Amino acid sequence: MDMRLEVVVIPVADVDRAKDFYEGLGWRLDADVSKGDDFRVVQVTPPGSPCSVIFGTGLTSAAPGSAEGLHLVVPDIETARAEVAGRGVDVSEVFHDAGGVFHRAGTEGRVPGPDPERQSYGSFASFSDPDGNGWVLQEITTRLPGR
The missing domain is CATH 3.10.180.10 (2,3-Dihydroxybiphenyl 1,2-Dioxygenase, domain 1)
Incomplete structure (x- = not known):
C-alpha cells in the first residue's frame, strides 16, 4: 500500500503574517478556512510539491517556530x-x-x-x-x- 506524505503542520503565532510570508515565496494558496475565532486552517503548497503545509489557529499545541529541518x-x-x-x-x-x-x-x-x-x-x-x-x-x- 502506498503511503504518501501530503500535509505537514507547522506552528505559527500570527496566521496572517505566515500566510503573507509563504505566498510571498510564491507558494500556492490552497485554502483559508475559519470556523469562529478559535479555529482557522491555511494550506499552502510549494511550487511543484505534492506535499502541502498547513498552519492556523487551533491546529497544534506545538510552540510557534518549533518546526525544524x-x-x-x-x-x-x-x-x-x-x-x-x-x-x-x-x-x-x-x-x-x-x-x-x-x-x-x-x-x-x-x-x-x-x-x-x-x-x-x-x-x-x-x-x-x-x-x-x-x-x-x-x-x-x-x-x-x-x-
Whole structure:
C-alpha cells in the first residue's frame, strides 16, 4: 500500500503574517478556512510539491517556530537560493557539511559553498519563516535507488 506524505503542520503565532510570508515565496494558496475565532486552517503548497503545509489557529499545541529541518528539494541549490533571497527572505549562503553526509542541527559543521564534488544530496541553504520554523533547501540531482 502506498503511503504518501501530503500535509505537514507547522506552528505559527500570527496566521496572517505566515500566510503573507509563504505566498510571498510564491507558494500556492490552497485554502483559508475559519470556523469562529478559535479555529482557522491555511494550506499552502510549494511550487511543484505534492506535499502541502498547513498552519492556523487551533491546529497544534506545538510552540510557534518549533518546526525544524523542513526540506525543500531543488535541482539547483544556487538558483533556488537566489530565488528565495530575491523574494526578500534572509537565506543562508550555500553550504555543505564538514562530514560530507548530511547537515547537522543548527550551524555546526557547515562549510561554505556547495559540496566540492557537487554530489547529489550534499549542498544546502537554510532560512526561517517569521516565527522561526526552519527550512532547508537541499540540492538533489540524482536520486538514491528506489526513490
